Amino acid sequence: xxxxRCNGPSVGRLCPALGWLRRYSGRLFRADAxxxxxxxxYLLPAAIGDASLARLPAQAGLYxxxxxxLVFWLFCGSRHTAVTVTSAISLLLGTSLGExxxxxxxxxxxxxxxxxxxxGLLCLVxxxxxxxxxxxxxxxxxxxxxxxxxxxxxxxxxxxxxLGTSSAHGGFWECARHLFDHLHEANTASMLIGAAAxxxxxxxxxxxxxxxxxxxxxxGGIVLSALLGLEGRGVHMLGEVPQGLPVPGVPPLAASxxxxxxxxxxxxxxxxxxxxxxxxxVFAARHGSRFDANQELLxxxxxxxxxxxxxxxxxxxxxxxxxxxxxxxxxxPLSGLIASLLILVVVLFFSDLLxxxxxxxxxxVVLTAVLGLVDVAALRHLxxxxxxxxxxxxxxxxxxxASGLLRGVLxxxxxxxxxxxxxxxxxxVAVLGxxxxxxxxxxxQRHPDNEAIEGVKIFRPEGALVYFNADHVLNTVLDQVxxxxxAPRSVVIDLSGSPRVDLAGAEMxxxxxxxxxxxxxxxxxxxxxxxxxxxLRLEGLHELTGSINRFTDIADAVNTSRNSQxxxxxxxxxAASGDLA
Numbered sequence: 001x002x003x004x005r006c007n008g009p010s011v012g013r014l015c016p017a018l019g020w021l022r023r024y025s026g027r028l029f030r031a032d033a034x035x036x037x038x039x040x041x042y043l044l045p046a047a048i049g050d051a052s053l054a055r056l057p058a059q060a061g062l063y064x065x066x067x068x069x070l071v072f073w074l075f076c077g078s079r080h081t082a083v084t085v086t087s088a089i090s091l092l093l094g095t096s097l098g099e100x101x102x103x104x105x106x107x108x109x110x111x112x113x114x115x116x117x118x119x120g121l122l123c124l125v126x127x128x129x130x131x132x133x134x135x136x137x138x139x140x141x142x143x144x145x146x147x148x149x150x151x152x153x154x155x156x157x158x159x160x161x162x163l164g165t166s167s168a169h170g171g172f173w174e175c176a177r178h179l180f181d182h183l184h185e186a187n188t189a190s191m192l193i194g195a196a197a198x199x200x201x202x203x204x205x206x207x208x209x210x211x212x213x214x215x216x217x218x219x220g221g222i223v224l225s226a227l228l229g230l231e232g233r234g235v236h237m238l239g240e241v242p243q244g245l246p247v248p249g250v251p252p253l254a255a256s257x258x259x260x261x262x263x264x265x266x267x268x269x270x271x272x273x274x275x276x277x278x279x280x281x282v283f284a285a286r287h288g289s290r291f292d293a294n295q296e297l298l299x300x301x302x303x304x305x306x307x308x309x310x311x312x313x314x315x316x317x318x319x320x321x322x323x324x325x326x327x328x329x330x331x332x333p334l335s336g337l338i339a340s341l342l343i344l345v346v347v348l349f350f351s352d353l354l355x356x357x358x359x360x361x362x363x364x365v366v367l368t369a370v371l372g373l374v375d376v377a378a379l380r381h382l383x384x385x386x387x388x389x390x391x392x393x394x395x396x397x398x399x400x401x402a403s404g405l406l407r408g409v410l411x412x413x414x415x416x417x418x419x420x421x422x423x424x425x426x427x428x429v430a431v432l433g434x435x436x437x438x439x440x441x442x443x444x445q446r447h448p449d450n451e452a453i454e455g456v457k458i459f460r461p462e463g464a465l466v467y468f469n470a471d472h473v474l475n476t477v478l479d480q481v482x483x484x485x486x487a488p489r490s491v492v493i494d495l496s497g498s499p500r501v502d503l504a505g506a507e508m509x510x511x512x513x514x515x516x517x518x519x520x521x522x523x524x525x526x527x528x529x530x531x532x533x534x535x536l537r538l539e540g541l542h543e544l545t546g547s548i549n550r551f552t553d554i555a556d557a558v559n560t561s562r563n564s565q566x567x568x569x570x571x572x573x574x575a576a577s578g579d580l581a
Contacts, residue, residue, distance in 0.1 A: 016295065017074045020332055028331045035328030036338025038211075042324045043084055043339055044346060045214040048238070048354065049366040052161075053090040053154065054313055055098065056112055057105070058241045058354060061085050062347050064116070064312025067248075068303035069340030072315075073333035075302050077295035078280040080287075080326040082336055083303045084318040086275065087366065087373065088150045089268050091157070093313060095404055096264050100257070109311060110251035111261055116314040117250070118258070118265035119272065120304030123297045126273065132293025134273070139419060142412040143274065144378050145393035149400025149408055151373035154366065161363035162198070164190025164234065172401045189233040194360030197221060201368040211324075214365050221361035222353060230358055238357040244348060246311040268314045270413060272300055276317035283326065392419060427463030429476040432494065432554070439555040441494070456561045457481055458554060460494040465505030474508050478515060487519055490561035494554055495528035506539035513544050524557040 043065050051061030064085050072083040093112050101108035126134065149172075156175035160167045164187025165179065197217050204213030224230065231237050277293045284291035300316070307315050325335055382390040395415055400408030432441040433450030441458060444450050457480060461473050481487055493509070495501075501509075513523045523545050528536065533548050542548050 014298065015074050016077055017333065024332070024334075029334070031329045031331045032335040033338055035325055035330035035335040037342065038328035039082055039321065039325045039330075039335060039339040040342035041215040042321055043082075043343060045218045045362075045365045046318075046321065047085055047343075048218075048357070049362050050085040050087055050090040051313070052359075052362060053087060053157065053366060054085075054093040054112060056093075056109060056313060058238055059246075059347070059351070060109060060112065060311065060313055061090075062241075062343060062351070063246060063310045064307040064315050066340050066343045066347060067306040067310035067312055068315040069336050069343070071306040072299050072303040073336040075295070075299035076333050076336075077292045077299070078283050079332050080283045080322055080330055081276065081279050081296070081317045081333075082321040082325045082339070083299075083315050084321045085313060086272075086316045086318050087154055088147065088275075089271055089314050089316055091150060091154055092264070092267060092271070094157070095153070097261070100260055110253055111257065112313040113308045113311050114251045114253050114258060115261050115265050115268060116304045116308030116312060118262060118308075119268045119314045120301045120306075120308060122265060122269040123273065123301035123304060126269070127294055127297040127301060130294050132273075132277070132295075132297055139392070139416045140278075140378075141382070141389045141392045142396045142416045143278075144375050144382070145396030145398075146400060146408060146412045147373040147375065148379070148393070149397040152397075152401060154373070158363040158366050161236070161359045162190070162194035162367065163187070164194075164236070164360065187234045189230060190235050190358075190360045193221065193224065193230060193235060193358050194364050197361040197364035198367060201364055202371075205368060205371060214368070217365065218357060218361060221358050222356050225356045225358050231356070236359040238354055238359065238362060241351040241354045243351045245344075248309045248311075250309065251311075265314075267410065272304075272314065272316035273297060275319070276300055279317045279319055279322050282319075283322070421468075424463065425469045426472050427461055427469055429473055429480075430460045430462060430497075431480060432458040432460055434555075434558075439553070441554050453558055453562070455489040456492060456558050457488045457490075458492045458494060458558070460497050462497040464500040464502075465495075465498050465508065466500065466502045467504035470504045470508035474512055477512060481516070481521065482519070487521055489520075490522045490524060490557075491516055492524045492526060492554060492557045492561065494526055495532055498532060499529060501528075501532045501535050503539070506535060506541060509536070509541055510539070510544065513541075522561065524552075524561065526552050526554055526557045 044062075047061035047065045048058040049061075051058050051064075054060070065083075068083045076083075093115065097108055097111050097115075100111055126132070153172045153175075156172050156179065157167065160175075160179055160182070163179075163183070165182045165185045167175075167178075197220075200217055200220075201213060204211065204217075225235070225237065273293075273296075276296050276299075277291075280291045280293070280296050283289075296317070303315050307313065325339075328335070379390070379393065382393060392415055396408070396412045399411030399415075403411065430443040431445065433444040433447070433452045434441055435447070435450055442450060443460075444452065459477050459480070463469065465473060477491070477493075481491060491512075493512075498505075509523075509525065516523050525536065525541065525545050525548050528548060530550070533550070536542065536548050
């Protein structure tokens with residue numbers, strides 16, 4: 001079964017399900033039905049737990065998974081990605097909407113639903129302008145730090161529920177301080193039931209990977225609550241969960257409310273698009289299929305619009321849920337629909353059984369997700385291989401802990417963009433030497449055994465030559481040329497690593513020619529791509545530096561330079577470069 005877009009008519013490309021449903025068989029249905037059952041068993045406790053993270057009633061999480069799942073399977077391009085409420089987005093809602101709701105639970109639910117609708121509309125706009133590639137602008141390093149910060153914040157909100165103490169509202173530091181100040185209030189029965197649930201979940205996480213261990217833990221907690229009378233022992237329960245479906249509709253909010261939650265919706269959009277695209281790429285690489293980030297944006301748009309209209313909260317692709325779906329044997333996205341239909345049965349007929357679910361058990365379910373958010377192996381790898389990347393991850397983590405999740409998302413996005421701009425503005429300019437016994441040249445710094453050419457300096461800018469990095473390349477080349485005396489007779493610029501040269505880049509090469517000529521140094525431009533050659537000829541570099549063609553390589557330019565006489569009128573190179581100091 002292909003995971004790529006349909007090659008049929010436009011409606012088939014919009015809705016990939018119309019393509020694979022034509023080839024659907026009973027064998028596929030049996031595999032999808034089993035995977036859907038496994039996925040539903042995993043989604044139910046996760047939906048309830050993440051709803052509590054968002055400070056919403058349990059039914060909001062159930063409605064979100066139900067309505068989003070009824071739509072997502074039609075439009076998604078990945079056959080294994082499962083849509084769900086996620087810890088990061090739920091915690092983002094819980095920490096951002098409190099002040100706007102002013103303690104009104106009905107208004108809080110309406111704000112969350114409206115955030116889902118706005119997030120869906122942002123996904124739809126992004127799909128219309130084919131902005132799927134934007135998900136790649138948040139670096140994996142920033143996500144590692146951000147998720148670690150989310151995990152710590154999540155733990156600070158759930159540990160009081162596990163211990164039976166009062167909870168605080170606010171950021172990580174406020175919640176952590178409140179927890180330590182109220183440890184003496186811990187309830188013994190809450191601690192015991194919570195610790196037992198946490199132990200079983202952690203054992204299941206390591207011994208029964210990607211199995212729905214949380215469902216029997218939840219059922220066991222409900223049974224123990226009835227047998228032992230835990231509510232009478234001071235253990236808090238989940239509370240009433242309405243039976244039946246809500247009336248779909250747009251939340252009754254004012255325009256000013258929508259304006260206030262727009263930044264939150266943008267942060268949710270950023271998180272869901274990045275996370276869902278990352279999941280899709282993992283499965284595409286694993287199964288040798290194509291991935292279309294724009295198609296996933298359309299699927300997210302439909303899923304979040306459905307979740308918001310159904311009084312739920314924003315949803316996204318979930319990595320652990322998607323792995324459960326894959327390991328359950330899913331062959332097509334129909335497994336997600338089957339899981340949603342099973343949740344529908346629970347909402348219609350069995351939701352009243354959830355009333356006596358102990359809060360410590362629910363907190364244990366949520367805390368287990370922390371292990372999936374903290375990527376210790378990735379942090380250790382950064383420590384060993386790239387300390388600069390580790391600092392970036394730490395900055396994203398610190399942004400979450402210091403400024404909260406909403407600002408943490410924005411800080412992470414700014415760090416990613418800043419890192420991208422810095423790298424583009426400071427491309428590496430390699431100094432090349434001849435590979436012994438060949439006509440080929442490579443970086444002298446990486447390969448010290450290469451042969452430096454006497455009287456000739458060879459450079460290769462490894463990036464486009466454009467307006468924001470032209471000065472960096474110019475200064476780097478001139479600093480290297482005049483770092484030793486006497487200066488070389490010739491400078492060769494290998495442009496094979498520069499896919500584009502704009503007007504500023506061409507002007508920089510002109511300035512380089514004039515600076516070098518003033519010191520009696522000739523300049524040769526070689527191995528430029530066809531579009532770059534056209535640009536350089538239009539800007540007059542052909543007349544200044546000599547022939548710019550597709551035939552002359554670095555070795556030819558070096559031979560020409562070594563056989564030529566020093567240019568007439570050669571001036572003192574130190575004087576020519578004096579204005580660089």
